[in-house]
Amino acid sequence: MTKSFEGMNMRNQNLKTVVKKCLKRIKLLVNRFNSTSSNESSSSQPPAPKPIPYIVTGDPTDIQLLFEFSERYEKLYIFGTDETAQYLLKFFDECGVRIDALITRLPSEINLSKKNVGVIVACYEHNAYNAVNSLKKTGCKNIYRPSDLTLWATANKMRPRPRERMWIEINLADHCNLNCQFCDHYSQLSKPYCLDISTYERDIKRLAELSNGHIGILKLQGGEPLLNPDIAKFVRITRKYFPKTKIKLFSNGILLKKSETFEGGNLLQAMKDCDVSLRLTIYPLTIDIAEVVKTAQQYGIQVEEITNYLQGAVKADSDSLSKLEAKVSVKHPFDLDGGANKYEWINCYQLNESIVLRDGKLYTCPQTAYIHIFNEKFGTNLELSDDDYIDIFEAKNYSELSEFCAKRTSFCRYCAVHKRSPHQWKTSTRRIDEYIL
Template sequence: MSGIIAGNSRSEQQLFELLKTIPDENILCFLSTESGDETLSGLPVLPYEEGILLYRSGKVDHFYITPGEKLKADATAYTFLRLGVAESDIWYVSQDYDITPFFERRELSYLEYQVADNCNMNCSSCSHYSNLIKGNVLSDYESTRNGFLKLKKYVDNICLIRVLGGEPLLNPDLDKYIAMNREIFPYSRIEIVTNGILVRSMPDHLIRSIKDNGIVMNISFYPAMKEKMAEVTAHLDSLNIPYFVSPMINEFCKVTDPSGSQNSADSFKKCTWRYCTMLRDDRLGLCAFSFLTKYFNEYYKEFHLPESGSFSLNDPDLTSEKIMRRLNTPIEFCSYCKQPGDPCEWKHGPAGSGIPRDIIIDQP
């Protein structure tokens, strides 16, 4: 048996050391999308295209996919399937090195959920439509906890959990949410994605929970925070809270097409958010649009976007495999989503306001 390991990060190197101990398993190479080392652990590092050619020639039987440092397992598998690799020849290796057929795995690479739908930045082209919301719209803790417990029946681990908004620091119970995440999924990396405005005013109980539960602050750097970001990071340094700051976000992308004229399969293939799985109460969705289009519909009465795209974790026929397949299938909204989107300059405004040309494609 001859295999290829997709990726060339540290986790793939560790996988290679494990596979060397399996009789009759012969690993030919690693695959990489980036130029760099030509060899790794004594094996060649090849472009993905060459790996596919080896498979088509019969020199390779199967591929191994790990979550990897960039959490691209789903995207990699989708690419392999699209290029003709048989589903039975794609194997997933979890963070604890459990090897299973890709769609039978019990590990999600990524999950996000919102604890506040509204925001205090109100970016004019917000892809979550947070700028269209007036007032506080906060999640319900017990409903969210119940959703995570139900998900745990089908998923043993989530590599990365991101707590989002809107602005998550607007939720006064955020400390309870992150403690709950750590309790139910103890091995996940957990990040709070924030614009940084409220970081310096975080209450003591939230700071304790962040530190006790090993949370990382993921700061989206918008131009409005240019003069204040140094103070934000200095405050986190003083608290010994780990964080990272994105590059300055000067540009957004508009994707919303109320006409529904986009090719759904093509949009799904090109989408940068197609594996941004979202949990909301006891429902799971392919992305945020599975849940948040209602805010667009409430604000723009003359347009209507589908409010479908999620499925219930209460379905008695649900299995781990069905979840993985649903999350690799386009939803109705894909026909209303232009990918790649139209770039537009970042700006922000008052809460509960939106100009069509800032959110909808092809608007004058």
């Protein structure tokens, strides 16, 4: 009798567990597909959803499910009426997935009731309920509605940047006076290298010609850019060709005080004259960061933000400085065999954001621009292809540049985006295991 009761209790506990899981799943589905009348809006694109972690910009699990869905059906369609659907179509095309048609109205001439037909609904949640119901009335049974975060991230990444949203970074020095693990510019692995000023002026002049002398932000960085003794001249050249663009100098601040007497001129004075702001990255060092900020502010230089990656950016005041947490770095592992899933690329936070200008070419991320440093250090051969960059001297206009930056390149096959992870800052071992799976 006792054994019988024990068995019943065990079955009851198992049943309770199953029921809890089912209820949780039902709740998720209801929240995802249902839309109350109070939430309905004429707007097709709501405010950007909050990204999940810092190291990705979309919903990795949903992206994976979306592509698993796309593989099940012989015929695949996207249903949507605005640019969200257009950019989702572009995303599938970049990933080599054939979409048979983009459906913009119902009923459609296409028979959607067949078993081998799948339809992806490119509508945000406030419009999704009506869209899904309309598809069901046509007899369509195989429907997938991506999350709002997936739709937003896909459109945001696939949309070519207008000039005011284009941010371009330039290494003035590849090497650094620190030794950080996971540096995605490979600065701790680099031999001493400073950008040639004549090469820089040639490139920045051409970039100005293509963009009418204005983009959103130009970032002067490294490595540690203050290791380039001519940095004051670089600042003045940049402002010469981009009179209205925001120019930001990224630095760890260690050499800032000494930069008053650099060979190429007083950097702080050049920054003041050219309205260049300072952006500091904080490391767990003995440097007095408050004194660094004070030195810059004595020249009237704007110290806009103190960057500490996962913590975000804070203003350069004493109260904010006291609240800074320990520096966090992100590991960007490579799949040395080049086997990364094509769709994972859309979750890369650097995509269409961290655009690099180097030697007359634009690269979509620092990994491609500086991979030669990695290859030389570790004897690897992560190859660059012609589609991994665009030559600014061959480009005819700004549109060509912005279109290129919103594309997947061949090098993306090496990046295991889904395996990126944050770590507390520490010094680098300069071993390859910092960069591989």
